Amino acid sequence: MGTSKAMLKSIRSEIHSNMRENGYTLSKLSELSGVNPGHLSEILNSNPPRAITIGQLDAMAMVFGQPPGWLYELYPEECISEDRISRPRLVPYLVRCAELGRQDCIEAVVSKLLEKPKSVSILFTVAEELFQNGKKASSVPFYQFVIETEKDSHSELFVISQYRLFRAVQGANAEDNWKAIIRFEPYRNRLSENLQLDALLQLANACYTLQKWKDVEKYADELRTLAIAVYQDQLRKKDIGKTEERLDTERHLVVYYGQSSLLKGIALTMQEEYEEAEKHVHEYTDLSWFELLDEIGYKEVKKFNVWGRANLYGLGLKKGNLNLLSEYVDFLTEHPNEILPGMLTIIEAANQHGFCIDELLDHFSAHLSSFHDHQNPINLSQNFHFWDQKSEYDFRKGRTSQAIDELLLCLDFSDKMAYYHGFKRCITKFWKHLPHASNEQKDRYQAILEGRV
Missing domain, CATH: 1.25.40 (Serine Threonine Protein Phosphatase 5, Tetratricopeptide repeat)
Known part of the structure; x- marks a missing residue:
C-alpha cells in the first residue's frame, strides 16, 4: 500500500521542493538565508538530520517568499520525541507561535507537554519571556497552563504565575481588575519579598482605581510593614559589607515606602478622615532621611515632595481653608503634571x-x-x-x-x-x-x- 503525498510532507521535503521551484543550490540558499552552509547541509542531507532552529526556518520562509509561520505545524517534530524534549528549540518556537497568533500550534504542543508534568517549567519560561518583552496578553494562556498543571499551590512557578496573570490583565476594565484582585489576593504573601513589594503596590493601585478605600488601606499597611522590614535588612547587609546582594525590584525601595504612606493618606482623605490622613502625607513629603539612595532614589524623593505638598494643599481645602486656593493654583501652574489630580481635589472641595x-x-x-x-x-x-x-x-x-x-x-x-x-x-x-x-x-x-x- 502506498503512502499518500500528505503523509510524506515534512519540513525538509518542503524546503527541497521550494529550492527546486526557485532554482536554488545549497550554497545559494545559505547565502540568502544566512544559515551556515555546513549546518544547512546537515539539516537537509544528514541521516539523522541536524535539527533546524525556528530562526533558521523563519529565515528560509523569507527567502522563499512564504508567510510568517510557514511550516510551524510541522516544527514540533524538531523539538519533541518520545524520550526527550528539546527546551532550547521548543521555547523559541512557542514564543514565536504566540507572537504570530498560531494558537493551533500552541494547543497541539501543550497537549503533548501536559502528559509530562515536569515540562511545566517550559511553559513558564515561555510565559516569562513574553511577559518580560512586553507581550503580556500573549503570556496569559501560558501562565494559565502553568496554574492548571502545577499541583503544588505553594510552588514558585504557581505563585509567580498567579502574580504575572494579575499584572497581565490589569487595565481600564474595572470588572476585570476586580476579578483579577480576587483571584490573586490569596497568594500575595507566598511571593518572595522583592515580588511581594511590587504585588502589594499593584494591589493598592488597582483598588484605588475602583475606589475601594478600605482595601487600599489594607494593602498600603501591608506594603509599609514589608518595606520597613526590607529597608532594615538592606541596612544590616550594608553594615556587614554584603553590598553585592542587590535588591531586585521594579522600583527603588524608597518608592514602596513612600507609596504606602501616599496611598494610605489618599484612602483616609476619601473617607474624610483628614487629620489622620495629614500625618501620612507629612511622612512622604520629606524622605530625605532615607538611606541607600542613588540617583534614581533622589529623583523619587523629589517626586514625593511634590505630591506631598500638593496633597497638603488639597487637605487644607477639603477642611474648608479657602485661603490656600491661590497658593495651590500657583503650585499647579508650576507642576502641570499635577493639574488633573489637583483639579479633582479642588472641585471636590468646591462642591463640598x-x-x-x-x-x-x-x-x-x-x-x-x-x-x-x-x-x-x-x-x-x-x-x-x-x-x-x-x-x-x-x-x-x-x-x-x-x-x-x-x-x-x-x-x-x-x-x-x-x-x-x-x-x-x-x-x-x-x-x-x-x-x-x-x-x-x-x-x-x-x-x-x-x-x-
Missing part, C-alpha cells in the same frame, strides 16, 4: 463647601479639554471622577445643559471602563435631569447604552 471656581476652570481650560486623552487606568479613574464632580458643580451653578454633556462624558467613560457603579450613578443622574436634556443629548445617551459610540 459651596465655593466658586469659575475663574480657575477658565484658567486651566486647555488642560481640562485634554484630560480625556489619558489611557493609564489611574488617570482614567481620576478623569471619570473629575468630570463627574464637574457635572455636579455645573448643575449647582444652573448650567444644566453643560452639566448634562459632562454627565454623558462620564457615562461613556464608565461604560468603556466597565465601571458599573459609576455607570449606574450616571444613569440615575441623567434620568433625574431628563426633562432638561435636549433631543441631541437624549440621542447620545441612547447611543452610549446601545454601544454605538
